[in-house]
Amino acid sequence: MILAPVAALGRSTLSGLAALGRIGLFCIATLAALVRPPFYIREFGHALWTIGYNSLPVVGLTAFFTGGALALQIYEGGSRFNAGQVVPSIVAIGMTRELGPVLGALMVAARVASSIAAEIGTMKVTEQIDALVTLSTDPMRYLTVPRVLAATLCLPVLVAMGDSIGIFGGYVVGTGRLDLNAAAYLENTVEYLEPWDVTSGLIKGAVFGFIVAVVGCYFGMNSGRGAQGVGRATKSAVVTASVLILAANYLLTELFFSA
Amino acid sequence: MIELVDLHKAFGANRVLRGVNLHVPKGKSMVIIGGSGTGKSVLLKCILGLVKPDAGQILIQGKDTAKADRDAFLARFGMLFQGGALFDSLSVWQNVAFRLLRGTQKRPRAEAREIAIEKLRRVGLKPEVADLYPAELSGGMQKRVGLARAIAADPEIIFFDEPTTGLDPIMAGVINELIREIVVEMGATAMTITHDMSSVRAIADDVAMLHDGVIQWTGPVGRMDASGDPYLDQFIHGRAEGPIEAVR
Ligand SMILES: Nc1ncnc2c1ncn2[C@@H]1O[C@H](COP(=O)(O)OP(=O)(O)OP(=O)(O)O)[C@@H](O)[C@H]1O
Ligand SMILES: [Mg+2]
Numbered sequence: 001m002i003l004a005p006v007a008a009l010g011r012s013t014l015s016g017l018a019a020l021g022r023i024g025l026f027c028i029a030t031l032a033a034l035v036r037p038p039f040y041i042r043e044f045g046h047a048l049w050t051i052g053y054n055s056l057p058v059v060g061l062t063a064f065f066t067g068g069a070l071a072l073q074i075y076e077g078g079s080r081f082n083a084g085q086v087v088p089s090i091v092a093i094g095m096t097r098e099l100g101p102v103l104g105a106l107m108v109a110a111r112v113a114s115s116i117a118a119e120i121g122t123m124k125v126t127e128q129i130d131a132l133v134t135l136s137t138d139p140m141r142y143l144t145v146p147r148v149l150a151a152t153l154c155l156p157v158l159v160a161m162g163d164s165i166g167i168f169g170g171y172v173v174g175t176g177r178l179d180l181n182a183a184a185y186l187e188n189t190v191e192y193l194e195p196w197d198v199t200s201g202l203i204k205g206a207v208f209g210f211i212v213a214v215v216g217c218y219f220g221m222n223s224g225r226g227a228q229g230v231g232r233a234t235k236s237a238v239v240t241a242s243v244l245i246l247a248a249n250y251l252l253t254e255l256f257f258s259a
Numbered sequence: 260m261i262e263l264v265d266l267h268k269a270f271g272a273n274r275v276l277r278g279v280n281l282h283v284p285k286g287k288s289m290v291i292i293g294g295s296g297t298g299k300s301v302l303l304k305c306i307l308g309l310v311k312p313d314a315g316q317i318l319i320q321g322k323d324t325a326k327a328d329r330d331a332f333l334a335r336f337g338m339l340f341q342g343g344a345l346f347d348s349l350s351v352w353q354n355v356a357f358r359l360l361r362g363t364q365k366r367p368r369a370e371a372r373e374i375a376i377e378k379l380r381r382v383g384l385k386p387e388v389a390d391l392y393p394a395e396l397s398g399g400m401q402k403r404v405g406l407a408r409a410i411a412a413d414p415e416i417i418f419f420d421e422p423t424t425g426l427d428p429i430m431a432g433v434i435n436e437l438i439r440e441i442v443v444e445m446g447a448t449a450m451t452i453t454h455d456m457s458s459v460r461a462i463a464d465d466v467a468m469l470h471d472g473v474i475q476w477t478g479p480v481g482r483m484d485a486s487g488d489p490y491l492d493q494f495i496h497g498r499a500e501g502p503i504e505a506v507r
Contacts, residue, residue: 038362119348127344130309134338135357135408136330 023240026218030148033140043146051112051147051213052154056161058111059104063162066099067091067169075178083178088185089192091170096197097257100163102249105155105208109241113216116147117237120220121230129221139221148213155209156202163201200256207252208245215241260285260448261306261416266315268301275301276312277472283465288442288449290459290480292494293469294503299452300341302469303418306450307338319416334363337414341421341452343405345393351404352389355379358412378407383433399425406434410441417441419451423458435461456495459483468494470503 074090075083120143123129132139167189174180216237223233261283268276275298283289291299304310306317308329317324319332345354355375358364376386382403393401402425409417419438423431435458442449442462451462459466460480467477468491476488483495493501 040361123346127340127342128346130304130307131338131340131344131346133309134307134333134336136333136362137357 019240022222023215023218026221027214029140030144030214030217033138033145034149036141038141040142040146043142044150047146047150048154050115051108051150052157055108055111055154055158058107059158059162060165062103062107063095063100063166064169066103067095067166067171068173070094070099070166071170071173071178075174083174084180084184085188087174087178087180088170088188091174092167092189092193093197095166095170096163096193096201098201098249098253100166101155101159101201101204101208102245104159104162105205105212105245106242108151108155108158108209109212109215109245110238112151113212113219113237113241114234116213116216117220117223117234118230120217121223121233124221124223125225125227125230144214144217144221147217148210151209151213152206153209155205155212159201159205160198163198196256200252203256204249204252207248211244211248212241215244260287260320261450262316262318262321263302263306264316264318266302266305266317267313268298268305268310269313274472276305276315279315279469279472279474281467281474281477283448283450285448286442286446287464288438288451288462289465289467290451290453290463291467291469292453292459293475294494295454297469298472299469300420303338303420303450303452307333307336307418335415336417337409337412338418339402339405339409339420339422341424343393343398343401345401345404345408347393349392350389351379351391351393351396352376354393354404355407355411357408364412374411375407378411379404381410381437382407383430399427399430402426403430403434406437413445415447417447417449419449419453421452421454423453423455431455431458432461438462456497459495 070091071087074087120129123143129139129143132142171182171185171189174185175182219233219237219240223229261281263279263281266276266279267274279302281289291302293299301310305312306319306324308324319327324332345351346357349357352372352375353360355378356371359366359371359374360368372389376389379386379389384400384403384407388396388400388404393404396404402422406419406422409419422438423434426434438449438451439462441447442464449462451458453459453462463480465477466480466483468475468488470490476486476491478486483491486492489502492498493503499505
């Protein structure tokens, strides 16, 4: 009786771990399909467009407001005496190392993991995946590989763009609202920003992009039957992708910065 | 050509196939009949490898499909799904020409499109529909596009899952004739599922009736009426009374 909640917790932990294992196997299958032809160029181009280009607005807006808010916070957080130096450097480092990749990837997870899971899930439910097989086309190569490749390549680009827009957001708030000197702001941004701050964020972006697409495809391919199955697959894809992004972010940060 | 030996398949407690034995000779048209939910679609999917049977053997040209090269088998194969299963991100002609636009049977786009339009014409669709998307078509039109896709690459083995449901009687006649033509002229081996008895008589060389997870009766279409099998008789005459229960 008393143990019931504990048992429930254990059960969900176990099923969570099992799902993680299956996603891991799915990753391996994806990588195996990635290196063997045929390659579907047209599908890849389409995926670049929908995953990359169409994510620009949401990633850009997110970064802009985050950069602005960050500048305000740091200024208000007691550093207003040395604000001209502290605000630009923390905004730049914070955006490039953490907030750019993480928030960008979370927005993409919401946008892309859901739409991939829903699209592939619907294809599964309406037997389109079976039809692909009967037309001698491997669903892994035709559906999964183009999306995973596109997301892995696009996210670093989106992150780079988000970084710049975020820094610009900080600049707008810093110079417009906090009356910091514009030239000094730019100078300090460049001064304190190391190349590795940017590169590490881009690498994170690539990993997060891979996670988003693999998770979206996995839940789509394993969608249950009917509209309800697709709905559940979509929800699980977004939640799982988001949690995995945050977990991977911690691991990567540990790997990159804890010398 | 296709031989099923003691095939079993269950979904949980639902034992759908319980020892199916069936032989489909090369170049013949086999029609499978049987009540709704008896596992006809599952049977076809087992042969294709889309559903893994629990036990039993599937031989195609004498080779066990569990061990043989499935890609080689699928390359000569076409299937019409019960629900059409058209790719809704592609236009109608790209659906039909799917096989002709990629893989080993790839050919120039213009040529593939021409073949697609020709196949659409054979299933009674005008060239105008070629550039529409599946969502813009009626149910019966989608079914016919699915049929055109199944025959687009001139396969040697074709499965049709209820090709005439949802069609008007005239169009059903056209499709029955087309299936017959494909078997007779192109020498293809066909397996067709249908509930439509006029379709059965129009397309079948042989008929098999699936009931309770086994083939209840099989034989040439000519012997169907004088079979003396009470199950088959009830089915072909559509009687509510008989050995087959109405609630399943
Ligand atoms: N993927 C699946 N998971 C669970 N059960 C399934 C699955 N596919 C089919 N079934 C079950 O198998 C049984 C047979 O289904 P099937 O689609 O083969 O019927 P059918 O003979 O084609 O019927 P109909 O004539 O109505 O199309 C049904 O009871 C169905 O619920
Ligand atoms: Mg069926």
